[in-house]
Amino acid sequence: MNQVAILGVGQTPVREHWDISIRDLAVEAGRAAMMDAGITKVDSIYVGNMTSGRLSQQRQLGALVADFLGQWGVEAVKLEAACGSAASAMRQGLLAVASGEKEAVLVIGVEKLTESLGRQTTAALATAADADYELPHGVSFVGLNALVMQRYMYEYGYDRHDFAPFALNAHANGAKNPNALFRMAIDQKTYDQGRIVADPISLFDASPIGDGAAALLLVPAEKAPQAVRIAGSAAATDTLAIHDRAEPLWLKAAELSANAAYKQAGITPEDIDLFELHDAFSIMAALSLEACGFADRGAGVRLAQEGDILPSGRIPICTMGGLKARGHPVGATGLYQLAEATLQLRGDAGDAQIEGARIALTQNIGGSGATIVAHILECP
Amino acid sequence: MNQVAILGVGQTPVREHWDISIRDLAVEAGRAAMMDAGITKVDSIYVGNMTSGRLSQQRQLGALVADFLGQWGVEAVKLEAACGSAASAMRQGLLAVASGEKEAVLVIGVEKLTESLGRQTTAALATAADADYELPHGVSFVGLNALVMQRYMYEYGYDRHDFAPFALNAHANGAKNPNALFRMAIDQKTYDQGRIVADPISLFDASPIGDGAAALLLVPAEKAPQAVRIAGSAAATDTLAIHDRAEPLWLKAAELSANAAYKQAGITPEDIDLFELHDAFSIMAALSLEACGFADRGAGVRLAQEGDILPSGRIPICTMGGLKARGHPVGATGLYQLAEATLQLRGDAGDAQIEGARIALTQNIGGSGATIVAHILECP
Numbered sequence: 140m141n142q143v144a145i146l147g148v149g150q151t152p153v154r155e156h157w158d159i160s161i162r163d164l165a166v167e168a169g170r171a172a173m174m175d176a177g178i179t180k181v182d183s184i185y186v187g188n189m190t191s192g193r194l195s196q197q198r199q200l201g202a203l204v205a206d207f208l209g210q211w212g213v214e215a216v217k218l219e220a221a222c223g224s225a226a227s228a229m230r231q232g233l234l235a236v237a238s239g240e241k242e243a244v245l246v247i248g249v250e251k252l253t254e255s256l257g258r259q260t261t262a263a264l265a266t267a268a269d270a271d272y273e274l275p276h277g278v279s280f281v282g283l284n285a286l287v288m289q290r291y292m293y294e295y296g297y298d299r300h301d302f303a304p305f306a307l308n309a310h311a312n313g314a315k316n317p318n319a320l321f322r323m324a325i326d327q328k329t330y331d332q333g334r335i336v337a338d339p340i341s342l343f344d345a346s347p348i349g350d351g352a353a354a355l356l357l358v359p360a361e362k363a364p365q366a367v368r369i370a371g372s373a374a375a376t377d378t379l380a381i382h383d384r385a386e387p388l389w390l391k392a393a394e395l396s397a398n399a400a401y402k403q404a405g406i407t408p409e410d411i412d413l414f415e416l417h418d419a420f421s422i423m424a425a426l427s428l429e430a431c432g433f434a435d436r437g438a439g440v441r442l443a444q445e446g447d448i449l450p451s452g453r454i455p456i457c458t459m460g461g462l463k464a465r466g467h468p469v470g471a472t473g474l475y476q477l478a479e480a481t482l483q484l485r486g487d488a489g490d491a492q493i494e495g496a497r498i499a500l501t502q503n504i505g506g507s508g509a510t511i512v513a514h515i516l517e518c519p
Numbered sequence: 520m521n522q523v524a525i526l527g528v529g530q531t532p533v534r535e536h537w538d539i540s541i542r543d544l545a546v547e548a549g550r551a552a553m554m555d556a557g558i559t560k561v562d563s564i565y566v567g568n569m570t571s572g573r574l575s576q577q578r579q580l581g582a583l584v585a586d587f588l589g590q591w592g593v594e595a596v597k598l599e600a601a602c603g604s605a606a607s608a609m610r611q612g613l614l615a616v617a618s619g620e621k622e623a624v625l626v627i628g629v630e631k632l633t634e635s636l637g638r639q640t641t642a643a644l645a646t647a648a649d650a651d652y653e654l655p656h657g658v659s660f661v662g663l664n665a666l667v668m669q670r671y672m673y674e675y676g677y678d679r680h681d682f683a684p685f686a687l688n689a690h691a692n693g694a695k696n697p698n699a700l701f702r703m704a705i706d707q708k709t710y711d712q713g714r715i716v717a718d719p720i721s722l723f724d725a726s727p728i729g730d731g732a733a734a735l736l737l738v739p740a741e742k743a744p745q746a747v748r749i750a751g752s753a754a755a756t757d758t759l760a761i762h763d764r765a766e767p768l769w770l771k772a773a774e775l776s777a778n779a780a781y782k783q784a785g786i787t788p789e790d791i792d793l794f795e796l797h798d799a800f801s802i803m804a805a806l807s808l809e810a811c812g813f814a815d816r817g818a819g820v821r822l823a824q825e826g827d828i829l830p831s832g833r834i835p836i837c838t839m840g841g842l843k844a845r846g847h848p849v850g851a852t853g854l855y856q857l858a859e860a861t862l863q864l865r866g867d868a869g870d871a872q873i874e875g876a877r878i879a880l881t882q883n884i885g886g887s888g889a890t891i892v893a894h895i896l897e898c899p
Contacts, residue, residue, distance in 0.1 A: 140618050160651060192599075192643070193573050197650040199601040202756040202889035206763070212775050214754040216607045216890070219572075219597045221579040227596045231611050238520055238618035263572070270577040271540060374594040376582040383586070395592050509582035510596070 140237040144366035145516070147176025147356030148478045153320040153466035155253040156350040161188075161195045165204045165249040168352035168474075172245060173208075176356040182241040184208070184215040185232040187225035187248040189470035190263040194255045204247060221267035222419065223505025224248065225473030226374075226512035229355065233372050236357045248474035249352035260348065264469065267506040269380040281345060281420070283381060283507050285337035288422035291388055292339065295437035299339035303330040304443035305421040306343040309457045312450065313464025315490035316479075320349045320466030344421040349466030353474035355481065364519060367484045370498075371400030371515035379509045390423075392511035393430035393502060400500070400513040401432075408432035411515075412496040413483055414454055415476035417504040418461045424448075427502060428456070431513075450493055458483060459491045473503030477514060484518050520617040524746035525896070527556025527736030528858045533700040533846035535633040536730040541568075541575045545584045545629040548732035548854075552625060553588075556736040562621040564588070564595040567608035567628040569850035570643040574635045584627060601647035602799065603885025604628065605853030606754075606892035609735065613752050616737050628854030629732035640728065644849065647886040649760040661725060661800070663761060663887050665717035668802035671768055672719065675817035679719035683710040684823035685801040686723040689837045692830065693844025695870035696859075700729045700846030724801040729846030733854035735861065744899060747864045750878075751780030751895035759889045770803075772891035773810035773882060780880070780893040781812075788812035791895075792876040793863055794834055795856035797884040798841045804828075807882060808836070811893075830873055838863060839871045853883030857894060864898050 149171025151164055159167075165186065173179065184205050192198045201215030218228040225248025232246035252260050261279065268274055268283060278286075292299065306325065313319035325343065333341030360368050375395035381387050401407060408431060416431075418424040425439030433454050434442040447453040459465055459479040462472060480499035482488045497518040504511050529551025531544055539547075545566065553559065564585050572578045581595030598608040605628025612626035632640050641659065648654055648663060658666075672679065686705065693699035705723065713721030740748050755775035761767050781787060788811060796811075798804040805819030813834050814822040827833040839845055839859040842852060860879035862868045877898040884891050 140620065162651070189578060190572070192570070192646050195650060196642075196646050196654065198569060198599060198646040199603075199759060199886050199889055201600055201607075202885065203649070203759045205756045206758045206889075212755050212757070212771065214610075215600075215756045216610070216754070217599045219578060219599060220581055220595075223579075227581075230594075230596070231614070234611070234614050234618055234620065237620075238614055240520065240614065240617075262576075266572050266576050266578040269583070270575060271542070274576065374596070375592050376585045376595045377592070378586045379579060379583045391592065505582065506579050509579055509586075 141239055142360035143233050143236045143357050143369045144360040144363040145355050145481050146358045146363045146366050147172040148481050149175055150318055150353040150475060150478050151351050152318040153349040153351040153468055157254050161191055161197060161249060161251040162203055162207050164251060164350060164352040165247050166207045168354040169204060169208050169245055169247045172354035172356045178243055178356060181210055181213060181243045181245045183213050183235055184210060184245045185228040186217045187228035187470050187473060188217055188250060189219055189221055189224050193263045194259060195251055220510040221505035222469040222472060223503045223510040223512055224470035226503030229473060229477060230372055230374055230512060232357050233369060236359060242359060244357045245354060246357060246474065247352060247354040248471035250468035250470040251350045252348045252468060253350050272380045281337040281340055284420040284422055285340045287387060288339055291422055294388060297440055300331055301440050301444065302344055302421040303327050305418060305424045306330050306463060308448050309418060309461040309463035312458055312491055313460025316459040316465060319460040319464050320347055321464045340420060346419050346462035346467040349468045351468040351471050353471055353478045355474060355477055366519060367481050368517050368519055369514060370404035370517040373399035374512040377509050379506060381507050390426045390430040390508045390511065392508055393427055396511045396513040397431040400515045404515040410498055411454060411500045413458050413493050413499050414456045415480050415501040416456050417502055418457055418463050419467060455493050458493055473512065476501040476503060480516050484516055521619055522740035523613050523616045523737050523749045524740040524743040525735050525861050526738045526743045526746050527552040528861050529555055530698055530733040530855060530858050531731050532698040533729040533731040533848055537634050541571055541577060541629060541631040542583055542587050544631060544730060544732040545627050546587045548734040549584060549588050549625055549627045552734035552736045558623055558736060561590055561593060561623045561625045563593050563615055564590060564625045565608040565612040566597045567605035567850050567853060568597055568630060569599055569601055569604050570632065573643045574639060575631055600890040601885035602849040602852060603883045603890040603892055604850035606883030606894065609853060609857060610752055610754055610892060612737050613749060616739060622739060624737045625734060626737060626854065627732060627734040628851035630848035630850040631730045632728045632848060633730050652760045661717045661720055664800040664802055665720045667767060668719055671802055674768060677820055680711055681820050681824065682724055682801040683707055685798060685804045686710050686843060688828050689798060689841040689843035692838055692871055693840025696839040696845060699840040699844050700727055701844045720800060726799050726842035726847040729848045731848040731851050733851055733858045735854060735857055746899060747861050748897050748899055749894060750784035750897040753779035754892040757889050759886060761887050770806045770810040770888045770891065772888055773807055776891045776893040777811040780895045784895040786878065790878055791834060791880045793838050793873050793879045794836045795860050795881040796836050797882055798837055798843050799847060835873050838873055853892065856881040856883060860896050864896055
């Protein structure tokens with residue numbers, strides 16, 4: 140298969156975009172990526188989105204976006220894997236270029252969550268879980284993650300306050316990203332006083348929803364020798380219901396997808412300069428660091444406590460705010476991560492720049508770890 | 520790219536499956552395709568579906584189906600392009616094998632529509648249209664097609680009764696298919712007395728919704744020299760809103776996708792032995808025959824009147840009942856078409872067998888022609 144490069148990056152700020160429709164959000168990010176690449180015509184479009192059918196009464200986003208981007212006639216389709224939708228769209232866009240079938244592919248993640256009634260949004264997001272075996276118990280998505288965090292604290296002897304470094308790092312980094320939803324640093328006291336949402340998860344352990352879109356323009360690497368390349372790409376799945384897993388504290392799909400991506404890229408975790416992980420909840424950040432080979436079991440929180448996840452640390456994470464501070468427009472998040480990693484490797488990350496970064500890992504999660512997609516980006 | 524073959528076919532009957540969940544429908548069809556292929560382990564799974572997030576409160580069908588098929592860990596994702604979802608999933612499954620990345624890929628289309636309240640289902644299906652510029656006028660999906668049919672009759676001088684041959688052919692063919700929802704032939708008098716749903720569309724011009732799942736198991740053709748091969752595969756888009764088209768009576772995306780598929784296969788319409796087209800409404804069957812090169816503009820209905828679409832005719836269509844009689848489980852339909860075409864080319868179509876069929880065209884449509892996917896299958 141051909142190697143693929145990222146020639147253009149586009150994104151909208153993550154906000155409550157009450158004045159912008161889902162089509163316009165997608166078009167804004169897509170057009171920005173095309174302009175960044177200096178390309179006016181693409182061969183196909185892959186859109187990642189989770190909830191538009193329910194919250195915007197709009198399906199068939201592929202054709203819709205192709206039309207309003209002026210890309211009449213091109214192949215276009217939507218992919219959905221809950222919060223892992225955007226990186227799933229990236230996987231297929233990548234395959235279209237790598238296979239040689241297409242030469243310029245636009246990949247867009249878009250989500251519009253805040254204009255609907257809160258209970259509508261909560262119900263739409265809950266469809267990421269198992270509708271027959273989890274939801275009937277009345278547990279929310281935060282509740283499921285709270286159960287996992289509770290178990291983690293019990294198994295490994297942590298207190299809920301030990302998770303603070305994840306929130307502090309994300310907020311400090313988000314303050315440097317003009318597209319982030321939350322652009323203010325917080326301190327340990329603020330974290331400690333965070334209102335409990337689902338014990339032990341506080342407001343500062345949970346990422347906020349938001350509206351937004353991010354996009355990449357993919358081309359064969361041989362056509363863009365100076366552009367960031369995709370060195371690894373893999374997806375894996377686990378049971379939808381957490382209670383079906385032999386080890387509820389182990390993200391099996393993260394291990395599988397990261398290891399496959401490492402192998403493709405011919406690298407090990409030691410080679411990674413920054414890791415855009417899926418910190419929908421701080422417990423997920425800890426579990427990701429462990430499953431992807433950056434910490435032993437139960438040591439993900441300790442890694443954060445020791446400062447290794449900071450911009451100056453051994454493995455900087457959430458360098459532009461992560462889900463926690465940039466915001467989590469669910470079906471768009473995976474492409475925000477990829478866009479941010481690309482900007483870092485291009486040296487275009489502004490105040491959030493990680494000096495000398497040459498290899499980045501991104502990881503997008505659907506549900507409670509049921510779909511996990513890993514990508515490794517490299518400087519040319 | 521590698522050539523791809525269809526090693527296994529599976530389907531459930533199209534019915535009102537009130538006693539079977541969407542996961543079990545998908546698993547039943549997927550397992551049947553794997554058993555047909557004699558394969559117990561696949562490399563990835565692509566699922567086509569339109570409405571599960573809203574009507575079954577279940578998203579992330581890829582991971583769900585992988586789990587319940589016992590395919591733990593494999594990559595799995597859902598594609599959506601309204602009623603064109605299943606053939607869109609086929610496109611990506613095909614690409615995964617053609618690129619050399621995967622060696623055994625399961626593609627499943629599944630939909631469960633009848634268990635919900637009728638108005639919920641109608642609202643879910645309406646999301647295939649443009650939510651901002653079509654739906655606010657209060658027009659339903661049937662209403663949009665009625666407007667197109669009205670215009671067609673006006674332009675080309677037909678009466679609504681002239682469309683009868685499409686319904687008569689579909690019902691006669693569906694009677695021979697044990698998986699069809701409607702298994703009874705109808706006569707001209709029955710057609711003429713059909714209750715008007717949206718003038719000029721009667722009950723017999725509109726396909727019925729239904730629940731069901733169909734699946735294919737794809738492998739590299741070199742691994743299955745005796746299996747039906749995919750000689751062409753292409754998708755194209757048009758504006759979501761019909762009123763944005765310069766020619767509302769021309770399915771531009773059908774023309775683009777069919778021509779691309781013909782070119783890949785190195786054939787012309789004259790070489791096609793049967794055509795599984797997307798007769799969601801009889802007007803769509805007429806427009807498809809014209810856009811895909813089987814009739815001149817305005818002559819699609821005449822082609823049907825002259826008997827050319829019958830099993831014994833020049834270009835048999837809807838050979839196992841089509842959407843009209845087999846039923847239209849929207850996000851599964853594209854794979855029913857592909858499954859039926861495969862059975863025809865294998866000589867396994869039972870009473871519906873088209874003798875000597877060697878090349879088949881399938882065409883799956885999302886919305887009012889906004890997403891159209893064409894596949895050409897060939898005997899080895």
